[in-house]
Amino acid sequence: MSIFSSLRHHDEIPKDKQIKDIELTKIKANSYQPRREFSDKSIRELASTLDKDGLLQPIIVREQGDDNYEIIAGERRYRAAKHLAWETIPAIVNNMDNSQAASFALIENLQREDLNPIDEAQAYDNLMKLNNLTQTSLAKNIGKSQSYVANKLRLLKLTPKVQSYLASGQISPRHGRCLVGLSEKDQGRVLDEILANNLNVNDTEKIVKDVDGYFINKQKRAKDQEKAEQTKRAVSRxxxxxxxxxxxxxxxxxxxxxxxxxxxxxxxxxxxxxxxxxxxxxx
Structure with missing residues (x-):
C-alpha cells in the first residue's frame, strides 16, 4: 500500500502490529508536524473525551534511539493524554523511515479540516519534496484538483507577516492570493489597509492594480482633509x-x-x- 493509500486506511491497525503501552516521557513530538499551533480548547475537549471514554485509537510511533519514540500520527491524542497526566498511552510501533514518517504525519493532518491555509500549503510543499512529486501528481494522490494545490502553494510566496494574519484567519486565502507578486513593502501596506478598513477581496484587487496610485491619492486626500479641518477649527474659534x-x-x-x-x-x-x-x- 502506498503512503497515499493511508488517506483512507490510516485508522486501520495493521494485523502484524501489536499495541503496547508506552510512557509519555519517552515520546517526543513529530519533527515533521505541519501543524504549528494546537488549540488549547480543542486539546481540553479531547482530553475530556479521553477521560470519559478512554483512547479508542492508539497513536502511531517509531523508535528513536534507546527506548525512545517519535510520534508519527496522533499528536493531539498524545497532548490530551499529557493534559490528563497519564503515565502511559497505547501506541503502535511502526518503524518507518524519515520520508515515510513525514509523509504519514502530513497526510494525517491534511485529513483534518481545521488546518490553517499556511500549514496546509506547507504540508503540500513538504509532501512534494519528500516524494519527488509534481503538483499534478500530488493533487491526484490526495484527491484534489491541480488548481486547488497550486493556489495553496502560492500562499507560501507571501511575506511572514502576511502569512501570520492568514494563518490566524484575520484575512482570507483570496486576500492572500491578491498580494502575491507585490513587493514586501507593498504587501505590508495593502495588508494594513485590509485590516484597518475591513476590505473585501474586490476592494483589495482594485488597490493591487495600482498600489502606488492608491497610496498617492490617499495621501492627497489626507492632506485635503487636514486642511479642511484646520479651516473648520479656525472658523470655530x-x-x-x-x-x-x-x-x-x-x-x-x-x-x-x-x-x-x-x-x-x-x-x-x-x-x-x-x-x-x-x-x-x-x-
Whole structure:
C-alpha cells in the first residue's frame, strides 16, 4: 500500500502490529508536524473525551534511539493524554523511515479540516519534496484538483507577516492570493489597509492594480482633509459677536451678486487676524 493509500486506511491497525503501552516521557513530538499551533480548547475537549471514554485509537510511533519514540500520527491524542497526566498511552510501533514518517504525519493532518491555509500549503510543499512529486501528481494522490494545490502553494510566496494574519484567519486565502507578486513593502501596506478598513477581496484587487496610485491619492486626500479641518477649527474659534458681523457681510455680498454686481471675495480665516476683502464691479 502506498503512503497515499493511508488517506483512507490510516485508522486501520495493521494485523502484524501489536499495541503496547508506552510512557509519555519517552515520546517526543513529530519533527515533521505541519501543524504549528494546537488549540488549547480543542486539546481540553479531547482530553475530556479521553477521560470519559478512554483512547479508542492508539497513536502511531517509531523508535528513536534507546527506548525512545517519535510520534508519527496522533499528536493531539498524545497532548490530551499529557493534559490528563497519564503515565502511559497505547501506541503502535511502526518503524518507518524519515520520508515515510513525514509523509504519514502530513497526510494525517491534511485529513483534518481545521488546518490553517499556511500549514496546509506547507504540508503540500513538504509532501512534494519528500516524494519527488509534481503538483499534478500530488493533487491526484490526495484527491484534489491541480488548481486547488497550486493556489495553496502560492500562499507560501507571501511575506511572514502576511502569512501570520492568514494563518490566524484575520484575512482570507483570496486576500492572500491578491498580494502575491507585490513587493514586501507593498504587501505590508495593502495588508494594513485590509485590516484597518475591513476590505473585501474586490476592494483589495482594485488597490493591487495600482498600489502606488492608491497610496498617492490617499495621501492627497489626507492632506485635503487636514486642511479642511484646520479651516473648520479656525472658523470655530472666531468670537461669536464677530461671526455675526461676518455673516451679515456675507449676506450683503449675496444680495449684491443677485442684483447683478460682480463680486470677488477673499477671506482669511485666521481668528487672530481675520480679514475679508470684497471687490465690486458692475458687469
Amino acid at each position: 472666531i468670537p461669536k459677536d464677530l461671526q455675526v458681523q461676518i455673516n451679515t457681510i456675507k449676506r450683503a455680498v449675496k444680495l449684491a451678486k443677485e442684483s447683478g454686481i460682480k463680486v470677488k471675495v477673499k477671506e482669511n480665516n485666521d481668528p487672530n487676524d481675520y480679514m475679508i476683502t470684497i471687490e465690486l464691479k458692475r458687469k
